[in-house]
Amino acid sequence: GAVVSQHPSRVICKSGTSVKIECRSLDFQATTMFWYRQFPKQSLMLMATSNEGSKATYEQGVEKDKFLINHASLTLSTLTVTSAHPEDSSFYICSAATETNYGYTFGSGTRLTVV
Amino acid sequence: AQSVTQPDIHITVSEGASLELRCNYSYGATPYLFWYVQSPGQGLQLLLKYFSGDTLVQGIKGFEAEFKRSQSSFNLRKPSVHWSDAAEYFCAVAQEAASKLTFGTGTRLQVTL
Numbered sequence: 001g002a003v004v005s006q007h008p009s010r011v012i013c014k015s016g017t018s019v020k021i022e023c024r025s026l027d028f029q030a031t032t033m034f035w036y037r038q039f040p041k042q043s044l045m046l047m048a049t050s051n052e053g054s055k056a057t058y059e060q061g062v063e064k065d066k067f068l069i070n071h072a073s074l075t076l077s078t079l080t081v082t083s084a085h086p087e088d089s090s091f092y093i094c095s096a097a098t099e100t101n102y103g104y105t106f107g108s109g110t111r112l113t114v115v
Numbered sequence: 116a117q118s119v120t121q122p123d124i125h126i127t128v129s130e131g132a133s134l135e136l137r138c139n140y141s142y143g144a145t146p147y148l149f150w151y152v153q154s155p156g157q158g159l160q161l162l163l164k165y166f167s168g169d170t171l172v173q174g175i176k177g178f179e180a181e182f183k184r185s186q187s188s189f190n191l192r193k194p195s196v197h198w199s200d201a202a203e204y205f206c207a208v209a210q211e212a213a214s215k216l217t218f219g220t221g222t223r224l225q226v227t228l
Contacts, residue, residue, distance in 0.1 A: 097213040108158040
């Protein structure tokens, strides 16, 4: 079945530094990639939607200059948290979608801790 | 705008008992509906999905869900719960294929032995 590889699974960084999270669709081409943020014991909140070769669409309240999303190919999307601060600590999950299977495949998530 | 409600935040059932997790959605047309399961610190695994056809959908791990348009519901069921089913369950809705998913707040399932 469809697999999305997300890494790193865990990352600890110092406040003020930037962190890049990668998501790759391994055996299919993703029309669209979604990035979610999940706080402990809460639901997934959509941050942005990206399509290959175009700018990402950010949800209201999400700082696009802080959360940089690049979707350079149909199999790779990256989320860069710039100038990270402790409040950015969270669980970030990507999801890839294709119109052909009416489904979404999720990465295993990245636990970001900013110290 | 689409929305999803999962009325039950936390449910506890005994192993072997039946399970029903409730999900109500708000969307004008026929939505694309999904149930996902998440173990702690993990990503999401798709249990089942519905977008057309038979309103009773069979999924993995013995789960099924029924789409009821009149009630705007898509409840998840399992006839006999196993201890390994303990996890967080999310209902989600999309307006069309590959469009953004909106998640419910989730239901945490605890299974007692």
